[in-house]
Amino acid sequence: MAAKIYECIEVIGNKIIENKDFLTDLDRQIGDADHGINMARGYTEVLKTLNQDNTDIGAVLKDTGKVLIKTVGGASGPLYGTAYMKAGKVMSGKTEVTADDAKAMMDAIIGGIKLRGKAEQGEKTMLDSIIPAYEALCAGIDSGKDLKACLEDMCSAASAGVEYTKTIRATKGRASYLGDRSIGVQDPGATSSLYTLEAIRDFAAKL
Amino acid sequence: MVGIVIVSHSAKAAEGIRELAMQMASPETPILAAGGMEDGGIGTDAFRIQTAIEEADRGEGVLLLVDLGSAIMSAETAIDFLDEEIDVRIADTPVLEGAVSAAVTASSGGDLDEVLAAAMEARSMQKLS
Ligand SMILES: Nc1ncnc2c1ncn2[C@@H]1O[C@H](COP(=O)(O)OP(=O)(O)O)[C@@H](O)[C@H]1O
Ligand SMILES: [Mg+2]
Numbered sequence: 001m002a003a004k005i006y007e008c009i010e011v012i013g014n015k016i017i018e019n020k021d022f023l024t025d026l027d028r029q030i031g032d033a034d035h036g037i038n039m040a041r042g043y044t045e046v047l048k049t050l051n052q053d054n055t056d057i058g059a060v061l062k063d064t065g066k067v068l069i070k071t072v073g074g075a076s077g078p079l080y081g082t083a084y085m086k087a088g089k090v091m092s093g094k095t096e097v098t099a100d101d102a103k104a105m106m107d108a109i110i111g112g113i114k115l116r117g118k119a120e121q122g123e124k125t126m127l128d129s130i131i132p133a134y135e136a137l138c139a140g141i142d143s144g145k146d147l148k149a150c151l152e153d154m155c156s157a158a159s160a161g162v163e164y165t166k167t168i169r170a171t172k173g174r175a176s177y178l179g180d181r182s183i184g185v186q187d188p189g190a191t192s193s194l195y196t197l198e199a200i201r202d203f204a205a206k207l
Numbered sequence: 208m209v210g211i212v213i214v215s216h217s218a219k220a221a222e223g224i225r226e227l228a229m230q231m232a233s234p235e236t237p238i239l240a241a242g243g244m245e246d247g248g249i250g251t252d253a254f255r256i257q258t259a260i261e262e263a264d265r266g267e268g269v270l271l272l273v274d275l276g277s278a279i280m281s282a283e284t285a286i287d288f289l290d291e292e293i294d295v296r297i298a299d300t301p302v303l304e305g306a307v308s309a310a311v312t313a314s315s316g317g318d319l320d321e322v323l324a325a326a327m328e329a330r331s332m333q334k335l336s
Contacts, residue, residue: 038250066254069284073216073250075277078284081253116280174276 004207005060006052012199013043019195026188030175034074035188042072042080055095061088075173076189078116079126086112099141099150106134117172124170124182126189129161133197151201158194165190209313209322210237210263213306214256214273214282218243224272228306232314237263238306251278256285260295268294268319270309270326272302296323304329 016023016039023036046067054060065084069077086108091101110130114120121131136157140150165187173189175182211228215221221242228238241259244250256271263269271282279297286295296319298305305326312325 041248069253069281070245071252073244073248073252073277075280077250078253078277078280082284116284 005055005057006050008200008203009050009060009064010047011203012196013047015195015199015202016040016043016192019192023188023192026186026191029185030170030178030182031188032074032174035076035192038072038074038076039080039192042068042077045071056092057094057097058088058090058092061085061091064088075117076126076192079113079189082112082116083109099147102147102150103134103138103141106130106137110134119172122168123172124165124168124175124187124190125172126187126193128165128168128187129158129190129193129197132161133158133193148201148205151197151204155194155198155201158190158197162186162190162194208236208265209267209309209317209319210239210260210265210269211306211309211313211322212239212241212256212259212263212269212271213302214251214271214278215240215242215302216249216251216274216276216278218247220274224303224306227303228310231307232310236310236314237265238310238313239263251281253281253284253288256282257288260285260289260293261291264291264293268296270313270319270322271295271297272300272306272309272326273297274302294319298323298326300326300329304332308332 020036020040023039024033027033027035046064049067050060050063061084065081065088069081087105090104090108113127119125119127121127133154137150137154140153166184169180170176170182213221213224221240225238225240239259239262241256244252260269273279273282282297308329309322309326312322
């Protein structure tokens with residue numbers, strides 16, 4: 001499993017870049033039409049600048065976070081950047097991800113996003129896909145399922161979380177300026193978080 | 208002297224506000240603009256803000272004036288990145304008017320609390336009397 005962390009980031013980045021237009025379109029409906037552009041710009045730079053041979057997962061995650069903070073530009077920059085840096089701290093010096101590491105990373109990611117954005121679940125943000133994903137991941141691991149099945153559950157929960165964002169109004173971020181008019185559209189950041197988790201699942205499935 | 212950093216999604220806006228604030232301040236007042244992205248795009252970059260804070264600090268602290276939305280998140284990220292102990296505050300006030308008021312007070316030797324208070328007065332500034 002060593003030396004593959006770059007490949008995992010690559011799968012995430014490519015999935016985000018492929019869905020750039022859709023993410024931007026969601027943000028056009030409830031924001032300022034830049035989420036896909038922001039995220040694609042960030043990951044393009046990440047894939048260009050990361051050291052592909054570094055096997056220290058923590059170091060690679062931290063570098064990814066820094067580049068996103070530097071290049072994304074919108075709110076998603078400091079949010080995803082902080083998330084990666086917190087995950088990197090959990091994985092510092094490690095070259096493999098255990099089930100416990102996966103839980104600890106998700107927990108740290110949620111803590112980081114809350115710290116940075118001061119949002120809670122139910123405010124129509126990326127937390128609405130990530131928190132249910134974390135809960136499903138933990139439930140799967142605790143009931144003794146194998147990690148691949150747990151990642152499948154995690155993605156199903158994240159996907160349901162994205163659907164849920166269609167039904168609520170935004171109270172954080174730019175979409176909150178729209179009030180009730182933000183209802184009916186899925187949150188762009190919750191959607192990019194779903195893609196991130198799906199990319200991780202797809203990457204892990206091939207190991 | 209207290210330092211002032213102007214954070215905006217637009218490099219031009221940050222630079223323009225700095226220019227207006229400098230007009231009201233002595234030339235040695237450390238007022239820095241941290242706007243836009245390195246590639247010239249619209250956005251905020253915590254590392255640019257961090258560098259500006261470090262350059263603006265003369266040991267008496269730094270006040271940040273920020274524009275909309277993610278500027279605050281980037282400013283807080285920048286503060287987390289600082290290695291040195293710098294007393295940094297974010298003024299929750301209109302960025303242009305706040306910068307001008309803060310510049311006047313910083314320039315006349317006010318401490319960080321006073322510069323912050325001056326920036327905050329811009330919230331209730333009346334333009335039509
Ligand atoms: N305070 C916050 N906490 C968590 N997530 C947030 C917050 N503010 C915005 N977001 C997420 O960021 C996404 C928007 O990202 P983006 O369009 O790149 O930034 P911006 O809103 O600055 O244009 C939203 O869809 C939402 O998921
Ligand atoms: Mg946006």
